[in-house]
Amino acid sequence: MITGKNYIGSQLIASGSKTYKTINPQLNIENPWTFTEATPQEIDQAxxxxxxxxxxxxxxxxxxxxxxxxxxxxxxxxxxxxxxxxxxxxxxxxxxxxxxxxxxxxxxxxxxxxxxxxxxxxEATIDTAIPNRSPLPKDDLRKMxxxxxxxxxxxxxxxxxxxxxxxxxxxxxxxxxxxxxxxxxxxxxxxxxxxxxxxxxxxxxxxxxxxxxxxxxxxxxxxxxxxxxxxxxxxxxxxxxxxxxxxxxxxxxxxxxxxxxxxxxGSINPVVILPGALEKNSQKWATAYAGSITLGTGQFCTNPGLLLGIKGENLNQFIRQLAEEIEKIQPSCMLHPSIKADFNNGREKIRAQNGVTTVAEFKGEIAPNYASQTILTVDGETFLENPTLRHEVFGPFSIIVQCDNNEELETIINKLDGQLTGTIIGEPMELNNYKMIVDALQNRVGRLIFNGVPTGVEVCASMIHGGPYPASSDSRFxxxxxxxxxxWVRPFSYQNWPDELLPEALQDNNPLNIYRTINDIITNKTI
Structure with missing residues (x-):
């Protein structure tokens, strides 16, 4: 069923000379199909x-x-x-x-x-005419x-x-x-x-x-x-x-x-771990985040690449538990040799920075395109001073930042680039004590999660998968x-247009029986 050709409309066409093959990353070999690049003429035709x-x-x-x-x-x-x-x-x-x-x-x-x-x-919206309005009549306007x-x-x-x-x-x-x-x-x-x-x-x-x-x-x-x-x-x-x-x-x-x-x-999806959650059940969160960091070999845009906490024994215990849990997990295959190479290069670039310590890394034998999950840690001051530490590493990787206090934690969040998600791990009563942290995180992300993991994007009307730049190019969508x-749409208005020539969504008798805003009232009634 695979021809290797371009679909130009319904036609399968391949008049060019440049070809490609895909890779089977599990076997680390080329797949049998040959694909032909679209020519400039084919692009224009499409x-x-x-x-x-x-x-x-x-x-x-x-x-x-x-x-x-x-x-x-x-x-x-x-x-x-x-x-x-x-x-x-x-x-x-x-x-x-x-x-x-x-x-x-x-x-x-x-x-x-x-x-x-x-x-x-x-979003059909209708404001009907008021021809006898004083001092000027009001036109009929209809928008969709x-x-x-x-x-x-x-x-x-x-x-x-x-x-x-x-x-x-x-x-x-x-x-x-x-x-x-x-x-x-x-x-x-x-x-x-x-x-x-x-x-x-x-x-x-x-x-x-x-x-x-x-x-x-x-x-x-x-x-x-x-x-x-x-x-x-x-x-x-x-x-x-x-x-x-x-x-x-x-x-x-x-x-x-x-x-x-x-x-x-890009997004590194910061996770703020409050002291109360670690004191109550740090093992629970260590297990959950070991799974989230390695899910799909870390190749999710919502992978938790940055964990933030306050220095102390509770955080130290969480780091030890996370290291133990993540090293138990068997590595899995990445999408392509080039993605595996980028993962290794990105991880090693961050690991080579001053003040960075490795706390976990899978050390067993792995296949060529498999990734060794890795956890690094650094103190808050070093993280603030070195922008390289904020770069995304696409794969099973995360860096834990140990902050001196709440003020340093808030400063770090405020200096982050825009992100798809932010997560707060804590006890409900703690949130009142960390309102500035929550507000700072909300200002940097498109979705704020409480006591969960960012991986997993529900497809529903309330989901926002976007965020301030560079998580997305327009955070409004x-x-x-x-x-x-x-x-993919724009708003458009008709002024004083004959009813029978309007789109059905804007006609007086509402043939589609949809809900519309008519003179500021949401209704599916006719006019």
């Missing part, structure tokens, strides 16, 4: 098709779009175990992870379909959200399903009424092609316009630059490194017509949950 398709797709009803998304889910499931096998071969993840991530992807598709069917996501246009989505390395070809960025853009061009991630191109085939089949079943979706192969720099700079592209979704996301953001800003880049980037759709 974007032009997407632009033409947008003119039609933007006018599809929400019920039509919902049916399309549900069929994508069905087509992905139809691919069965063969898709899971390719996923595992290209990622090194076990089959259980593949099944879980596929389930999350299917749930995302269904969630956006349900959102479309319910309809209030359009409308799609931006063709969207480019960059697949992520660590979620071959949920943040890639038919993942959260793609499905939220399609739900918004945008067409999508995916830049397939080079580490799992075969997985991407199979998922793309499911999207294309669903589009054909619903007679969607040719070019509603394309899936392109190529290096991050060459293909990515061409897509972001293309004048017909109107927005970009990205999940990956700070360097990669910032490069795309800068490119988009320098265009004659700047466009938004919604990039989810989430990359997870139905509100991710708001990245």
């Amino acid at each position: 974007v032009t098709l997407a632009n033409n398709a947008f003119k039609i797709y933007r006018n599809c009803s929400d019920h039509q779009k919902a049916a399309f998304l549900n069929t994508i889910a069905e087509e992905i499931l139809t691919l069965g175990d063969e898709l899971l096998d390719v996923y595992c071969t290209e990622s090194g993840f076990p089959k259980g992870r593949a099944e879980g991530e596929r389930g999350r992807t299917i749930f995302q598709l269904r969630s956006f379909a349900n959102m479309l069917t319910e309809g209030s996501w359009l 959200l409308v799609p931006l246009g063709p969207v480019v989505v960059f697949g992520s390395s660590n979620f071959p399903f949920a943040f890639s070809t038919a993942g959260g960025d793609t499905v939220s853009a399609l739900a918004a009424g945008c067409t999508v061009i995916v830049k397939s991630h080079s580490m799992h191109i075969g997985t991407g092609e199979m998922v793309a085939s499911a999207v294309i089949k669903a589009a054909q079943k619903h007679k969607m316009p040719e070019g509603i979706f394309s899936n392109l192969i190529g290096s991050g720099v060459t293909l990515g630059t061409s897509l972001v700079k293309h004048p017909l592209v109107k927005a970009v979704g990205f999940t990956g490194s700070i360097n990669g996301g910032r490069a795309l953001f800068d490119l988009a800003s320098q265009r004659p017509e700047p466009i938004p880049v919604f990039a989810e980037m 989430t990359a997870v949950g139905i509100h991710a759709v708001k990245r």
Whole structure:
């Protein structure tokens, strides 16, 4: 089922000469498939098709779009175990992870379909005319959200399903009424092609316009630059490194017509461990965080890479317990030899800094692309003075900062870059005594967790997966949950427009039976 070609709309095309292979990280060998990079002509063809398709797709009803998304889910499931096998071969993840991530992807598709069917996501707002208002009459104004246009989505390395070809960025853009061009991630191109085939089949079943979706192969720099700079592209979704996301953001800003880049980037997800929690049950938290740090070989964007506590015997005991627990865990495979190399380099760069001590590291024999989980520690003053210690190490790694007092802890939090998550481990009654710490952490993150671990991102309407820069390029938006759709739309008003020519969401008789704000009252009644 894998051809190694680009999906330019529904056509499989490979006229270029540059080719790639993916790696099986478990076996440390190349996979058998050969993939051909999209040529400049193919890139332009895909974007032009997407632009033409947008003119039609933007006018599809929400019920039509919902049916399309549900069929994508069905087509992905139809691919069965063969898709899971390719996923595992290209990622090194076990089959259980593949099944879980596929389930999350299917749930995302269904969630956006349900959102479309319910309809209030359009934020339809109506202020009816008052022609006899004095001293000036009031016009009739009606507002709703409308799609931006063709969207480019960059697949992520660590979620071959949920943040890639038919993942959260793609499905939220399609739900918004945008067409999508995916830049397939080079580490799992075969997985991407199979998922793309499911999207294309669903589009054909619903007679969607040719070019509603394309899936392109190529290096991050060459293909990515061409897509972001293309004048017909109107927005970009990205999940990956700070360097990669910032490069795309800068490119988009320098265009004659700047466009938004919604990039989810780096995060070390600070965890503040209060004394009361350690005094009550430090072993519980040591076990929980050993599991969280090593979950998925630490290759989650919410991996807890920074633990903060107040010096003392309770913290010392926690450090010993965490070291014991994490060294018991068998290492697992990383996504790619290059990711393993980056993990080693990042860890050793931090370990080489003055004042840093290793408190735990798996010391047994490991396979080539497996990672030795590592815990380091440093005092608060040294951490404050050395920005290198705040860099993300993507993998099973965390650094424990031992602070002299609450004031130093608060200073450290205030100096951190923006993060996806922050966590407080403590007793409920302690929070009143650490309000400044809680407020400081809230100011640096998109999601604040109490007595839990940051790994695990629930797909629901209340989830915020984003945060102040560089966790994301725009902290007002989430990359997870139905509100991710708001990245791909803009508000639009009609003034004194004939009722029969308005979109159904704004017509007087409310044919969609959706909830709207009419003269400041939320209702589903007619006008």
